[in-house]
Amino acid sequence: MVFQLDDTITFPDPHYGEPDGLLAVGGDLSVDRLLLAYSNGIFPWFSFRDCEEPQWYCPMQRFVIFPKEIHISHSMRTLLNKGRYEVSINQDFEGVIRQCSLLRADKPGAWLGEDMIEAYTELHRQHFAASVEVWDPIADGNDNEGPTHRLVGGLYGVNIGKAFFGESMFSLVPSASKLALIFLAQVLEENGGTLIDCQFETPHLRSMGGRHISYDEYIQLLNS
Numbered sequence: 001m002v003f004q005l006d007d008t009i010t011f012p013d014p015h016y017g018e019p020d021g022l023l024a025v026g027g028d029l030s031v032d033r034l035l036l037a038y039s040n041g042i043f044p045w046f047s048f049r050d051c052e053e054p055q056w057y058c059p060m061q062r063f064v065i066f067p068k069e070i071h072i073s074h075s076m077r078t079l080l081n082k083g084r085y086e087v088s089i090n091q092d093f094e095g096v097i098r099q100c101s102l103l104r105a106d107k108p109g110a111w112l113g114e115d116m117i118e119a120y121t122e123l124h125r126q127h128f129a130a131s132v133e134v135w136d137p138i139a140d141g142n143d144n145e146g147p148t149h150r151l152v153g154g155l156y157g158v159n160i161g162k163a164f165f166g167e168s169m170f171s172l173v174p175s176a177s178k179l180a181l182i183f184l185a186q187v188l189e190e191n192g193g194t195l196i197d198c199q200f201e202t203p204h205l206r207s208m209g210g211r212h213i214s215y216d217e218y219i220q221l222l223n224s
Helices: 031-039 074-082 093-104 114-125 176-190 203-207 215-223
Strands: 003-005 022-026 055-057 061-065 086-089 129-138 148-160 163-171 195-197 211-214
Touching (some): 031 114, 031 148, 061 215, 086 176, 093 114, 093 148, 163 176, 176 195, 195 215
Parallel strands (some): 163 195
Antiparallel strands (some): 022 055, 129 148
16 A cells, blocks of 8 residues: 655554555655654655655565675775775765766666755754765875875765665775775674665675565664
């Protein structure tokens, strides 16, 4: 069943949604609504060119990565040991979300339009969204100035309590998004984080240690 939302900031029981996870349409992308949604495992996902209203999803099988289970392949360990790139948190949220948008802008069903960008940027301003940036230090030939840094990869998402809800990632060089994800998992593990919600399974995320858990187990973890 797909529910129609109104101006009231509430959501139906996710167990009554469609098999593909579609739960509701309508409402807005306000901070209060987004926080309520993510606290219950619900997230907006819709083609901004084709849909007049937000669509809200909540799959009953959740694809997650537990920080302590992040898989670091031999090639990734080699890349990490080389120290080729630098990684940071919340140094360029706008740059990360804009790059994620640009990489998907010309694809059918692109969902990261201006309304979504503004909504997550406001979440970031209120400290409920975060970014991880991967930088490539590039020597500029001026010893006095030092190297410049080019943003070559990253990810962003919503952070509530001990969980991080991943929204999107990008790479302009090989493996940059993997570096960002590994860094995120390590930071979460060091600070008591419980899980990274990947929303949907991809081969890339499965190779990094992602696996399915039930929605009920997922909610227990969010509330623990």
